[in-house]
Amino acid sequence: MSDEPIIQIKNVSKIFGGTVKAVDEVNLEVKRGEFFALLGPSGCGKTTLLRMLAGFEVPTHGQVIVDGQDMSKVQPNKRPINMVFQSYAVFPHMSVEQNVAYGLKMDRRPAKEIRERVAEALELVKLGGYGKRMPDEMSGGQRQRVALARALVKRPSVLLLDEPLSALDAKLREAMQLELVRLQKTVGITFVIVTHDQSEALSMANRIAVMNAGTVQQVAPPTTLYEQPANRFVADFIGKINMIEGDAVAAGDGQVKVTAPVIGEVTLAGTATGKVALAVRPEKIFVSETKPTDPAVIAVKGKVGEVAYFGSYSNVFFDIGLPAPLQADISNVSSDIEEIIFTAGEEYWVYWRKSDTLVLG
Amino acid sequence: MENWKRSAQTFWAAFAPPTFWLVTFFIIPLSLIWLYSFSSKTGVIDITLDWNLNQYARALEPLYLGIFWKSIVMATATTAICLVVAFPVAIAIVFSKPNMRMWLLLLVILPFWTNLLIRTYALIAVLRTNGFINNGLEWIVVNADWALSLIGLGDNTIVGPFTPLQLLYNNTAVVFGLVYVSLPFMVLPLYAALDRLDRSYLEASLDLGAGHTRTFFSIVVPLALPGIASGIVITFIPAMGSYLTPDLLGGTDSKMIANVIASQFKQANNWPFGAALSFLLMYATFFALAVRAVLMRKEGRGDVR
Numbered sequence: 001m002s003d004e005p006i007i008q009i010k011n012v013s014k015i016f017g018g019t020v021k022a023v024d025e026v027n028l029e030v031k032r033g034e035f036f037a038l039l040g041p042s043g044c045g046k047t048t049l050l051r052m053l054a055g056f057e058v059p060t061h062g063q064v065i066v067d068g069q070d071m072s073k074v075q076p077n078k079r080p081i082n083m084v085f086q087s088y089a090v091f092p093h094m095s096v097e098q099n100v101a102y103g104l105k106m107d108r109r110p111a112k113e114i115r116e117r118v119a120e121a122l123e124l125v126k127l128g129g130y131g132k133r134m135p136d137e138m139s140g141g142q143r144q145r146v147a148l149a150r151a152l153v154k155r156p157s158v159l160l161l162d163e164p165l166s167a168l169d170a171k172l173r174e175a176m177q178l179e180l181v182r183l184q185k186t187v188g189i190t191f192v193i194v195t196h197d198q199s200e201a202l203s204m205a206n207r208i209a210v211m212n213a214g215t216v217q218q219v220a221p222p223t224t225l226y227e228q229p230a231n232r233f234v235a236d237f238i239g240k241i242n243m244i245e246g247d248a249v250a251a252g253d254g255q256v257k258v259t260a261p262v263i264g265e266v267t268l269a270g271t272a273t274g275k276v277a278l279a280v281r282p283e284k285i286f287v288s289e290t291k292p293t294d295p296a297v298i299a300v301k302g303k304v305g306e307v308a309y310f311g312s313y314s315n316v317f318f319d320i321g322l323p324a325p326l327q328a329d330i331s332n333v334s335s336d337i338e339e340i341i342f343t344a345g346e347e348y349w350v351y352w353r354k355s356d357t358l359v360l361g
Numbered sequence: 362m363e364n365w366k367r368s369a370q371t372f373w374a375a376f377a378p379p380t381f382w383l384v385t386f387f388i389i390p391l392s393l394i395w396l397y398s399f400s401s402k403t404g405v406i407d408i409t410l411d412w413n414l415n416q417y418a419r420a421l422e423p424l425y426l427g428i429f430w431k432s433i434v435m436a437t438a439t440t441a442i443c444l445v446v447a448f449p450v451a452i453a454i455v456f457s458k459p460n461m462r463m464w465l466l467l468l469v470i471l472p473f474w475t476n477l478l479i480r481t482y483a484l485i486a487v488l489r490t491n492g493f494i495n496n497g498l499e500w501i502v503v504n505a506d507w508a509l510s511l512i513g514l515g516d517n518t519i520v521g522p523f524t525p526l527q528l529l530y531n532n533t534a535v536v537f538g539l540v541y542v543s544l545p546f547m548v549l550p551l552y553a554a555l556d557r558l559d560r561s562y563l564e565a566s567l568d569l570g571a572g573h574t575r576t577f578f579s580i581v582v583p584l585a586l587p588g589i590a591s592g593i594v595i596t597f598i599p600a601m602g603s604y605l606t607p608d609l610l611g612g613t614d615s616k617m618i619a620n621v622i623a624s625q626f627k628q629a630n631n632w633p634f635g636a637a638l639s640f641l642l643m644y645a646t647f648f649a650l651a652v653r654a655v656l657m658r659k660e661g662r663g664d665v666r
Contacts, residue, residue, distance in 0.1 A: 056564055076567040089565035093583045102579075103569035147565075154569065 004068065005029035006157055006190050007053065012062030013214075014048050022048040024214035026062070030158075030207075035184050035191045037205035039198060041237070045214040046194045050160050053192065054083045067157050077106070082151035083160040086167070088143045090135045096122070096146050097131035103154045121153035124183065141172045152187060161193040165200060177204055198238050202226065210234045226281075232360045235279050242285075242326050243277040248359060256359055262300055262321050270359030279358040282315065285328035287348040299351035302326060307342045316342050318350050326350060398636035408632060416637035425621065425638065429645070432618040435532065435607075436600035439539040443547040443596050444589070446540070451551035452581075455558075469548050477542065481609045484538055488528040488610075495525040530612035538606040543599065547592040554588020555581070590653050598646050618642055 007030035014023040023045040030036045038046040051057040052064060055076030064071040067080055082103070091099050100121055104114045122128050125145040135143055144164065151159055164180070165173045181204050184191045195201050201208045202222040210217045210225065210233070218230040229235035232243065246260030248270070256270045260278055268278075292299045302318030305325055313332055317325040328350060332340045398417070400410045419425070454465045472480060487493045502523040509515050528534060562584065566576040582589070604619035611617075618638065625635030 054564075054568060056567075076564070077570045077572055081568075083565070083568045085561045085565055087559060087561050089559065089561035091562060091565070091580060091584075102566070102571070106570035106575065150565075150569065 004032070006032045006034075006067055007192070008063075008065040009049070009053075010063040010065070012049070012052065012059045012064060014045070014052060014057060015060040021214050023052070023059075026211075026214075026216050028209055028216060028219065030190060030192060033188055033190055035181065035204060035206045036193070037201035037208045038192065038194045038211060039201040039208050039237075040196065040211035042196055044211040046196075046211050047162060049211070050083075050162055050192065050194045053158070054081055054160055055079050080157040081160060082154050082156040082158075083162065084144070084147045084151050084164050086162040086164070088140075088147040088167075090143045090146045090150070092135050094135075095131065096127065096133050096135070096138070099135070099146055100131075100150045100153050103150060107154070117153050118149075121149040124152065124186070125149045140167055141176065144168070144176070148183070152183075152189070155187075156189060158190045158192060161191060163194055163196070165195070165197070173200075180204060202238070210237060212237070229279075229358065229360070232277055232279070235277075235358065235360055240282050240327065240329075241279050242282065243279045243324070243360070244322060244326075246276055246278055248273045248276040258359060263298055266298060266354065266357075268354055268357055268359050272359050272361030274361070277360045279360050280352050280356055282327045282329040283313070283331075284356040285326070285330075285350060285352045287316075287328065287330060287350055289348060291349050292351045296355070297351045297353055298357060299349050300326075302348055302350040304342050304344050304346045304348065307344065314340065314342060318348070320350065394636045394639060397633050398640050400633045400636075402631055402633055405630070416633045417641070419634060420637045420641055428616060428618055428621055429641070431616075432601055433645075435536055435539065435617060436597050436603075438536050439543055439600040440547075440593055440597045442536065442540045443543050444592065447544060447547035447551055447592065450544075450548050451555050454548075454552055455555045466549075466552070469545050469552075472542075472545065477605055480542070481538060481605055484541060485529060485609065488534060488537075490525045490527075490529075492528070494528060498526065499523045529610060530615070532611070532615050534610040534612075535607045535615045535617070538610040539600050539603060542603075542606060543596045546595045546599070550588045550591040550595065551585065552588075554585040554591075558584055587657065590657060594650065594653050597649060601646065601649075602642055 007028070009026055009028040012023060012026045013021065015021050026045075026049060028049075038049060040046045048057055052059050053066070053071075055071065055074065059072070071079060091102070094102065097118055100118045101114050104117060109117075118131070119128070122131060125148050127142065127145050127149065130138070130142070135146065138146070144167075161180075165176055168176060177200060180191070180193075193201070193205065202225075205222065207219060207221050208225055209219045212233050218225060218234045220228075220230075225234065226238055229238065229241075235241045235243070244260050244263065246258045246263070248256040248258045250271075250273050251257040251267055254269055254271065255267055256273060256276075257265060257267050258270075258276060258278060259265050263278065266278075270276075287302075300320045302320045305317040305319050307317070308315040311332070313329045316328050316330055318328060320326050330340075330342075334340055396410055397408060399412045399414070400408045401413060401415065403409045450469070454462055454469075457465055485492070489495070502520050505520045506515055506517055509519055558581065562580050563576055566580045567573075571579060601617075602619050603617060604623060607615050607617045607620055608623075611620075619642070622635050622638045622642070625631045625638060629635075
């Protein structure tokens with residue numbers, strides 16, 4: 001039962017106006033009880049995909065299955081899915097209580113049960129005692145809690161959240177991230193969240209689907225996504241990364257031989273061949289005044305360019321003789337200023353482990 | 362913003378012409394009529410202002426109260442029918458494609474480009490005894506009879522003979538005409554209200570399990586209430602004081618209050634009484650506006666326009 005995915009998206013496409021492919025042959029599975037994120041830049045089709053789950057858009061072709069049931073003929077009001085809208089869409093002419101009770105009234109639950117469940121839901125989102133308020137007497141954050149309570153009170157199989165944190169200020173956003181994770185653990189409902197903010201997705205979700213131009217680029221847990229991105233788009237979209245263009249040929253045994261300017265020839269784990277990018281995260285780069293002797297690293301000479309000091313680390317740009325500088329996040333492990341300061345023009349050996357180098361097609 | 366307030370010259374240059382216009386052609390004439398309503402008719406063209414209330418007393422006689430009541434009933438029926446007809450129209454326009462919307466709105470306001478008198482005569486051409494509707498019906502009946510005669514059921518045994526429907530010169534014709542004239546006044550404010558309505562409210566309602574009908578009555582209607590109220594007021598008030606439509610489409614018993622007022626000023630040559638009736642109509646209108654304002658304030662969050 002619990003192994004069966006709660007949402008199955010099979011070959012789903014959505015074409016607007018006959019030509020615009022918003023979603024292009026997407027296949028996805030969301031597991032029961034998971035906190036799943038759809039991440040991508042604006043216009044990548046993530047919201048369209050979410051709206052197809054809710055039933056507000058009909059797939060041009062493909063199949064959406066929720067809880068084993070094909071949703072293609074099911075109207076939005078009959079789906080076991082509820083949604084928290086980006087604008088919250090808290091009904092302005094109803095009190096908080098009436099808003100939360102709305103869905104239960106539509107289900108014709110008895111009045112006593114509605115009262116109890118509404119109170120319980122408001123308690124859950126820490127809005128106990130706010131029942132009689134009108135939405136225009138509440139802050140944005142509180143209105144969002146109302147929207148959450150209103151959706152959760154129906155105990156859906158899946159809760160959809162469309163950019164739930166985008167309208168909140170930075171501080172509230174962080175608090176709400178933790179809050180959503182706590183809430184999801186408490187109620188055990190599958191959450192599917194749409195966001196363009198990678199840190200939001202990384203910190204909250206169990207698994208993330210990165211989308212671009214209507215297609216899914218990679219589906220993986222946050223760590224895999226960051227450490228082992230499937231392609232350049234994912235690598236570039238999530239976090240910072242250095243890329244050095246090169247050519248790769250297969251070397252057998254899951255390895256490729258890459259030839260790149262400055263670096264020369266190096267054999268790395270990977271499968272991509274042809275035009276590739278050697279990619280390495282800035283925090284995995286080390287500096288040394290002497291040439292590293294370890295054969296397990298790639299080392300190049302670099303001249304310090306721009307430096308940004310962030311306290312715990314410094315973001316240093318090295319000119320390594322390529323068009324793009326190599327950026328390194330150097331951890332400031334010493335409190336000796338002399339030791340951690342970088343001056344433009346200084347030359348260092350810049351190196352990183354071969355095993356930290358990604359070969360991206 | 363502050364500039365024109367500080368410069369007195371600019372202020373008066375902008376302020377004086379419209380003020381002059383309003384005072385000369387609105388406030389003074391209206392005041393004169395108001396004074397007439399407290400005067401007595403002392404000769405064929407002589408009117409003496411003696412501050413009596415006889416005209417108002419007469420206006421409140423059952424005969425005229427009856428006509429007032431009739432006007433209210435007709436205007437209410439007109440407004441109600443307009444609301445029921447205009448709501449789907451407004452919804453259809455709001456949900457149509459953006460490039461279609463402009464054309465549909467144009468169709469709604471197209472009748473304004475023609476004179477009311479011409480439109481009303483055109484309506485007479487449609488409704489009269491040998492108008493389009495009756496001619497069309499007659500054609501159907503005659504042909505149906507002919508078709509039936511082929512199977513031996515002709516000669517008006519089943520259908521016919523055709524007697525033209527009396528579609529004109531009765532109260533129904535007046536309400537029909539008023540609905541026709543007033544419909545744009547209802548459609549436009551409803552359209553404006555629905556257009557501003559955030560679609561996500563509707564989607565949230567559907568998402569929470571409400572059907573389309575429930576969503577309409579629980580979400581759309583309450584949130585469009587300011588537009589509905591505006592539509593009702595700007596339909597009801599002109600309908601209540603309509604003159605031309607009952608005059609041309611109505612029968613002998615379809616007189617509305619404006620027709621009575623006109624006949625007092627014209628045929629009866631009794632300006633004081635006509636003036637009193639006019640002001641009673643105006644007070645009734647003010648009352649309707651006040652009721653709306655109170656209702657809207659109770660609602661709390663309608664932007665009253």
